[in-house]
Amino acid sequence: MSAERDAESRGDFEVLAAARVQPELLGVIFERHAVAVHRFVAWRVGGEAAEDLLGEVFVAAVEARLRVRPHESGSALPWLYGIARNVVRAYLRRREPVPGWPADDHCDWAAVDARVDAVGRRAELRAAMVALTDDEREVLLLVAWDGLSPAEAARVLGITPEASRARLRRARVRAQRVLDDEPSLTEGEGPWI
Amino acid sequence: MDLTVLLAETTPMPEPATGEALVAARARLDEAAVAASYRLRAAHVAKIRRRRRLLVTTAAAAVTLLVMPVLGRGPGAVPSAAAAEVMLAAAQAAGDQGGDWADAAYWHTTMELDYPTTAGMAPYRQELWLAHHGDGISMSEDPESPTGPDGEPLYHDAGPSTFIAGGTVDWDGLYALPTDPIALESVLRTGSRTDNHWDKDTQLWVAVTDLLRFSPASSALRRALWQIAATIPGVDLIGHTTDALGRPGVAIERDMTDEGLHRTRLVLDPDTGQVLEELSYEPDGRVGYRMTVIDQGPATTAPASDPPYCGPGSEPHRTC
Numbered sequence A: 001m002s003a004e005r006d007a008e009s010r011g012d013f014e015v016l017a018a019a020r021v022q023p024e025l026l027g028v029i030f031e032r033h034a035v036a037v038h039r040f041v042a043w044r045v046g047g048e049a050a051e052d053l054l055g056e057v058f059v060a061a062v063e064a065r066l067r068v069r070p071h072e073s074g075s076a077l078p079w080l081y082g083i084a085r086n087v088v089r090a091y092l093r094r095r096e097p098v099p100g101w102p103a104d105d106h107c108d109w110a111a112v113d114a115r116v117d118a119v120g121r122r123a124e125l126r127a128a129m130v131a132l133t134d135d136e137r138e139v140l141l142l143v144a145w146d147g148l149s150p151a152e153a154a155r156v157l158g159i160t161p162e163a164s165r166a167r168l169r170r171a172r173v174r175a176q177r178v179l180d181d182e183p184s185l186t187e188g189e190g191p192w193i
Numbered sequence B: 001m002d003l004t005v006l007l008a009e010t011t012p013m014p015e016p017a018t019g020e021a022l023v024a025a026r027a028r029l030d031e032a033a034v035a036a037s038y039r040l041r042a043a044h045v046a047k048i049r050r051r052r053r054l055l056v057t058t059a060a061a062a063v064t065l066l067v068m069p070v071l072g073r074g075p076g077a078v079p080s081a082a083a084a085e086v087m088l089a090a091a092q093a094a095g096d097q098g099g100d101w102a103d104a105a106y107w108h109t110t111m112e113l114d115y116p117t118t119a120g121m122a123p124y125r126q127e128l129w130l131a132h133h134g135d136g137i138s139m140s141e142d143p144e145s146p147t148g149p150d151g152e153p154l155y156h157d158a159g160p161s162t163f164i165a166g167g168t169v170d171w172d173g174l175y176a177l178p179t180d181p182i183a184l185e186s187v188l189r190t191g192s193r194t195d196n197h198w199d200k201d202t203q204l205w206v207a208v209t210d211l212l213r214f215s216p217a218s219s220a221l222r223r224a225l226w227q228i229a230a231t232i233p234g235v236d237l238i239g240h241t242t243d244a245l246g247r248p249g250v251a252i253e254r255d256m257t258d259e260g261l262h263r264t265r266l267v268l269d270p271d272t273g274q275v276l277e278e279l280s281y282e283p284d285g286r287v288g289y290r291m292t293v294i295d296q297g298p299a300t301t302a303p304a305s306d307p308p309y310c311g312p313g314s315e316p317h318r319t320c
Helices: A002-007 A012-019 A023-045 A047-067 A077-092 A109-118 A122-130 A134-144 A150-157 A161-181 B003-009 B019-045 B081-097 B171-175 B181-190 B200-214 B219-229
Strands: B052-058 B063-069 B106-114 B124-131 B135-140 B155-160 B235-242 B248-255 B263-269 B274-281 B287-299
Touching: A002 A012, A002 A023, A012 A023, A012 B235, A023 A047, A023 A077, A023 B019, A047 A077, A047 B019, A077 A150, A109 A122, A122 A161, A122 B003, A134 A150, A134 A161, A134 B003, A150 A161, A161 B003, B081 B219, B081 B235, B081 B248, B081 B263, B124 B155, B181 B200, B181 B219, B200 B219, B200 B274
Parallel strands: none
Antiparallel strands: B052 B063, B106 B124, B106 B287, B124 B135, B135 B155, B235 B248, B248 B263, B263 B274, B274 B287
């Protein structure tokens, strides 16, 4: 454990570089970022599934450590989120689409549905999400709900920061246009009927 | 409705991970990390058949087993465990590259050389085409090298390709070397010289690293060379670094100043087992020599050699 203790004072990518030949040093990355990774996974698949998938993300990180390249932020979190995204999508791939919500595998839309219904925003959010492409929706939610910068979202998605910003701009314009066009969205109305 | 407000009002607030969930996930990570550590070492262990010494260390979360082959050395002589681990990983990576250039026409290396402690000398580029048959070609942008009429670097005949591997071998002889590390070490030590004051491990280190740096060795031979290197004492792990081109690598070092050589550092790419850079240090600690491999690989052709040029108005082969 002394190697891990020595690594605790180093930045994420210095630790990851050392972890190539000392994979046990990924424990340092776990202690720093596991809570954030769990949150990333949990809102997408629910708390119970997230507790199982958290381990899968870090097991996948053991193999992925050999290919990681530093991110300008110095944080390994965008890299971990990228791995978590793939784990979530593999988990959700066999799910049936939820009526009225996008038919993608980015998150469990049934769980989102129940949550936003509780705050009386189901109609608006559903309209905004359905108006977007999968790519636009994903980058919008990485920024809005996961709190990432467009550059960090780019790293998660494996695209350039410029492409990330372009998708985000389009997503905001299109989603806002839908909300503006339907100012009195209520249950039973909306572009999906 | 404003989109920003909508997204803020609907931001998910999942329950944080329980302590039990974090402990369980950490346990899975630790198990996978131990397995990865074993894989770094397992590929070569099965091939080592000679007498071994086992070193067992324990950490709070995992037990690591390190098998160090001891091949005819005196008691107490064991390479640095961390450096050996890096070289064994390089062996596996080199073997995984799957390259075999037995039939290539040339082995082309582009490198940058630098002598930082030599006054007035800037880094310069050098290229070498080792020939499978016939003479190779070399080109150097060294300011001391003759240039053509327009100051362009000249291409020179570099003679037939030879490699030191238990004596002098050519390209086909290189490919006839055994790729089992025990047998290969036996061959490399056969050519040990008795007329210099280098000890046998230093001679072996020089032979191994020369072949790793500049020869068209196959991936199987490179794997065996790194496996042998991992058994040579006196190699220290310096750690992660970047070479002069900014490429990430791992640095290992062997201090041979007691034998009239230098403290020499190799920067290797752990993903491929390739040597990226070699540095030699002066006694005062400054870098006295740097060789950075820019590119290396097989080639089907090489430039023709230029006739000698001896200054304005000279006639090749007549005036010089």
